[in-house]
């Protein structure tokens with residue numbers, strides 16, 4: 300295990316994300332009883348495990364496969380005096396503990412939702428530890444929402460402008476402008492959406508029951524009428540941590556370190572096809588215009 304892989308800036312951003320920490324802390328306060336044995340998969344510096352350790356007298360295991368993060372968690376656990384908090388430097392796939400946990404908590408939510416393996420690792424752990432009764436989050440949903448944001452047109456124009464401004468003599472990037480735009484519109488982008496408004500109904504792309512669903516692969520579509528003012532589709536997750544305690548990176552909710560994900564809509568596009576493959580941890584985006592949709596009919 301490499302010492303180089305402790306991403307200090309990433310951990311700093313996660314620890315500074317009060318929306319995230321507060322939601323997990325509240326959920327653990329409600330879910331963990333004084334006798335519960337808890338496992339936190341991907342414990343990092345042990346923060347979520349420390350919330351659980353405060354609630355129970357039983358053992359709380361924080362499992363982290365990067366040795367530097369685990370070492371930091373181990374030192375913190377020792378110094379904090381939480382004698383029931385045990386940080387284990389291992390992968391959750393290696394049967395890392397000899398115990399019968401009651402609760403599994405994990406914050407392995409990827410930049411869009413499933414890319415950090417949350418579905419697969421929860422399934423695999425619950426299959427090998429059937430004593431787990433509660434998984435936090437219990438469900439993870441991914442939604443697509445048509446939006447309009449002037450700021451996003453500005454970002455696109457700036458990006459294209461960088462290419463166009465390099466044109467010289469007859470070597471003119473204007474000739475590949477459409478190609479560049481369609482490339483940009485095929486990639487999920489991340490920003491802080493502060494001027495966006497909704498421009499259509501939100502649609503559920505996929506819902507995962509964590510600990511129950513085996514794989515995160517999915518395929519789904521969203522239709523947007525040509526006349527809609529939407530210039531992008533916002534992708535956001537809803538993680539149900541405990542009954543009414545939801546963690547989300549929806550643009551209209553409290554900010555998080557995940558920021559806001561969007562896919563820019565090219566002119567005339569009417570349907571967005573989104574698919575995800577756990578094998579390469581990649582989203583595949585395809586826009587279709589009305590001619591293409593007519594051909595598919």
Ligand SMILES: C[S@@+](CC[C@H](N)C(=O)[O-])C[C@H]1O[C@@H](n2cnc3c(N)ncnc32)[C@H](O)[C@@H]1O
Nearest residue numbers: 313341342343362363364365389390391406407
């Ligand atoms: C998004 S970070 C969250 C860290 C910490 N739980 C927090 O909330 O600040 C996810 C962590 O999970 C670890 N991780 C991911 N999959 C894991 C696995 N299967 N076993 C052990 N650690 C894992 C990563 O190394 C990373 O440190």
